[in-house]
Structure formats: structure tokens, C-alpha cells
Amino acid sequence: MMQPIRGFKDILPSEIEWWQKIYIKSLELFRLFNYQEIRTPILEYNALFLREKEALSNPLSKEMYSFYDKNQRYLSLRPEGTASIMRAYLSNKLYLNNYLQKLWYFSPMFRYERPQLGRQRQFYQLGLECIGSLNPASDVEIIRLITLLFDFFYVKGYTLEINSIGNILERSLYIKKLKEYLDPYLLDFSVEEKKKFKFNPLKLLDTKNQKIQAILAEGPSIMHFLEEKSLKHFYTVCNNLNCLGISFKITSNLVRGLDYYNYTAFEIKRSCQYKKQTLAGGGRYDSLCSTLGGPFVPAVGGAIGLERFLLATEQDKTNSLYQRDQKILILTKDVSSAKYIWFIVTFLIENNISFELDSSSHKLKDKILRANNMGIKICLIINTKDIDNSCILLKNLDLHLNKLIKIQDLIKYLKY
Secondary structure (H helix, E strand, O other): OOOOOOOOOOOOHHHHHHHHHHHHHHHHHHHHOOOEEOOOOOEEEHHHHOOHHHOOOOHHHHOOOEEEOOOOOEEEEOOOOHHHHHHHHHHOOHHHOOOOEEEEEEEEEEOOOOOEOOEOOEEEEEEEEEEOOOOHHHHHHHHHHHHHHHHHOOOOOEEEEEEEOOOHHHHHHHHHHHHHHHHHHHHHOOHHHHHHHHHOHHHHHHOOOHHHHHHHHOOOOHHHHOOHHHHHHHHHHHHHHHHHOOOOEEOOOOOOOOOOOEEEEEEEEEEEOOEEEEEEEEEEOOOHHHHOOOOOOOEEEEEEEHHHHHHHHOOOOOOHHHOOOOOEEEEEOOHHHHHHHHHHHHHHHHOOOOEEEOOOOOOHHHHHHHHHHOOOOEEEEEOHHHHHOOEEEEEEOOOOEEEEEEHHHHHHHHHO
């Protein structure tokens, strides 16, 4: 029997409702803040994500699905959303219409990682990008929107961690000092850790190795290398979060995995099965636009990992997210009455009432049993004799009530 590829998961009808609810609520919320949805291709040139000078330091180098197409173009499935959004911003000249672009997306990404709870090789992100603003208020707005979604969907027990990773010069001075500090400990590092030390030492800051964590705890902090402009930006973000009543923790070893970040970096984490999972993250990336060949355009963004977000909402199955819409089940008692179905269907559509038409060949009692198992409260049973008298049989499974009613009175009974 054919099976899905490892790390690629079907989203079944029983699950897709929650995805749709998250999408609809995001659409409503983001419109209030004037964020517009954008959809970019899942396939892009590899160089968009893995620029040559970053090839050894970028963690995406081993994780992308990349290949040459029939025209020998080197392409990749999109591993993250921000670079694609910035490419779209430049190639479509969005900066000509409005100097400030507020965009959001709800899209699949692809990375060849080890599949784990809440993270597949095809995974979905809900992301926001504010392009064109240097104001720390934009950083706060991104964080605020994400936490509003978390609160609306009853995600509890999460922690917002923030840090400043400074600008390129400040970061390079910090990296130099960090490497000098770690050099005496290199003999105890694994091969992979030595590689990080050589090409991207900042990645060591989020190591799971407790021994290295203890070493880093006594080492230099990037906060000591930040100059006045960086510190002012960071503390303005902190003060704004305090004004909004958003709790946060300053974590000096917090870094983002991609090289284009600067200044603000943040992650939202939650304890799950004795370990912390990152549910969302983001930060400022003022140099990305110019790196892609455009002008200097400051920007900030963030994204939620939807699979992990859904797991977090599922901890409380009693919340309103999981209350299914009430449906009406339409049944026919005999074959000859089937032609009357469409009259009732049209009536329900005109009155915006959700329904399901059971067109199976099972016996009527089996259909009613199925409706009861599905949690459906109302069955409309059609037969020729009743329809000829402009009537329909309404069966209320909750109240164990059968009632023959006039079709013109149907709405009154359904609303009751």
C-alpha cells in the first residue's frame, strides 16, 4: 500500500476545520492593523535563500529541498517565508505604491529535518512582515499581533523571550570575543559543534548541550557590545511591551537562525513533554533588501509554526475553538422521495443553514445512528406523502422528539 513520504502529513477533514478557523481569525485581526495577505510561489531560485557568502554559515544549507530543473536552473522549495516576501516586494516594485508595506501569509514551507512532534518536513507558517519602518513600534506591533492570536485561541503558559543581536559591526566584535573565550574548550566539542564554532559561532548559543550551556553562561554577553543606538532601540521595544502589559524575559543568548537578522530577536516558547518548544519567532532584518539587490529598506517580521500552535490549542479541548458547527442531516425515507431533496436543500441554502445530505444506500435507522454518533442534533426526513402535504418530518436527536411540521415553519423550528 502506498504511504506518504516521511515528514509529509495529510491534513484530514476532521483537522482542517481548525486550520480554517485560525486563517479566518487571522484575516479579521490583521485587517484591523492594515496587514494584507500575500501568496508567493513555493519554488524559488536557490540563491534567494542561500547566498554564496553565507553558504557555510547558513543552517539552511543542509536542510533545503534543492534541484536542477530541465533548464538547469538551481531551484529550491521555499524553506522560510521572509526571503520570498522580500523578493516579491522588490520584483513587483511594491515600494513604489506605498513606502510602508504590511504583509502576512499562511503558507507551507519545506525543510529536510528530522520529523518530530509538531514539526514535519512540510510544515506551515503564519507570518507577518512590516517592510519600510525603522520604528521600534513596528517590532512591538508584530509581537502584539502574535500574542493576540495566542490569547484568542487559549494558548496558555507561553513565555516571550527577547534579545538584541545588534548591528553587523557590534555582532562581529562580539563573535570575535566569543571565539576567543570558547577556544580553550574546543577539545571537548563534537565535530558538529566545532563546525558551528568555525562558521557560525552564534549558533552555539542555542545549543542543547548542557556542558556548553554552562560554559556560555560564564562567557561574554552581546549586550556588552551594543552601542547607544542599538540599546535605545531595544529598550524602547521593552518599554512598549511593558505599556501593553505583555510579559517578557530578556534572554542574552537568544539568536535567530538566519544571518540577515539585526537588533530585535524574539521567540515564544512553551513547555511540552518536559522540554520547551518554540511556537513562534522573528525579529528585525534591515539589511535583507539590500542583500537581494534592492535599496536599503528596514523591516521586521515574525512567524508562528502552525503545527505546534495547533498542538498548544489542543491542550484544552473544551474551548470554543473545538465546538463544531451544528449541522442538519437530510435523509430520504424511500427512493421515490429523493427528487424532493433539492427543494429542501435550496430552502436551507437561502436561509444560510449548514446541512449534510446523506445519499448513502444504508437503511434509515442506520443513517440516524450515524447522525447521532456525529453529534448532529436535527434530522430532516423526507418522504413523498409528507411533501405532497407541504410537510417534513423533523427528528430532534437531543430531545428524542419527532414532529411533522409545515415546510414554511421549518426555519422557526430550526432556530428554536
